[in-house]
Amino acid sequence: MTTKIIFIVAYLILAPFIGGLLDGIDRKISARMQGRKGPSVFQPFFDVAKLFNKEVLLVNKAQAFLVLSYLGFIMFTGALLYSGADLLLCFFTLTTAALFLVLASCSTSSPFSSIGSQRELLQMMAYEPMVILTAIGFYYATGSFKASNIVAGNMSAIVYLPGIFVGFVFILTIKMRKSPFDLSASHHPHQEIVKGITTELSGGLLAITDIAEWYENVFLLSIVGMFLINTSVVSIVAAVAVVIVVYFLEILIDNTSARMRWDKVLKLAWSVTIIAGGINLVVLQVLKSLI
């Protein structure tokens, strides 16, 4: 029980720092890839600190509540994962959180904001099947949906789930708003006419969405790590290494590709889900029935 609480508290306190630092490293590496010097790796923290010192222009009364709920649910999602809870529950709360952001953005009358929120819904449609398959895959491989049981196996889950792993890393690109799948809003190194889903958020509210995104990224990368972690210590080292490689890969993809149209994103994401995820599950099932 106490270890659970330590894990949850550690996540809630450390995640924004790790997430923010990862974001800063992302911007630095992106700048280097473009032949620029780039900002300091602590730039995301400077940005957030500044945003909290700006005036907040509220477009409507609901906005602040919805954005805060977004942050709250994201924090809750991570806390659930680190308490070793059911993976399906984690993914459902994550979706709920994303919906609050969509609501916050479509509660305003700005056309840019509503286009952003509609595209966010399309993105969710694209990645959600793979997210569910990931949870099912973990169940097939380890016999449990509970995060605490998944990481307590003798064998890393990735041994059974290579396809699911590929699929999950693929949708991670959508989830992290990386090019070519940054339909609803892109990040700083990219130019954008207006800021999609965050168009109507100003000052502190924008800062809160940033922090929520940091929490979310740490949560998602933890799931990537979960594919590796088993009872041995070596697996934890391997998990950290894989997470770093995956994150670098995302930055590389982000900087080498242009934004796609929504229908291509949907087709591609679902194809990968069915091919990588589906075949993996079928093979696993067949092997299980043979043994």
Add this chain to the structure above:
Amino acid sequence: MANVKRSPWLLHYDGSSCNGCDIEVLACTTPVYDVERFGVVNTGDPFHADIFLITGGINSQNKEVVEQIYSQMPSPKVVVAVGTCACTGGVFKECYNILGGVDTVIPVDIYVPGCAARPESIIDGVVKAVALFQEKADAMDSKK
């Protein structure tokens, strides 16, 4: 006092510029000048912007646009007029549709002269704007 000067976000608006100044503004974000090393982000959203960078003079059509963008920016905010046209109306001053420099519609804090203004002087203007941005943020803080 909060340190806000490490993160100035720019909003670039093209008034009735000949595009000469605009190209120089964009040159600031290229690898040679790279303003992002100062934390500058070129945003397209007035709700996110701290520094309003205008090139070109004001004409009877973009007057309302400039006023609206300015009013949509959350304070503290700083306005920088880039190029002779934005400062005074420049070569277009006598045109029938030109009202004059940017300061005919909104208060301008920093004037960057030049036709076209060079990237070095634009960055210099932005650095001055950033200092003013910090000053304004401090003033807002002490009022609270």
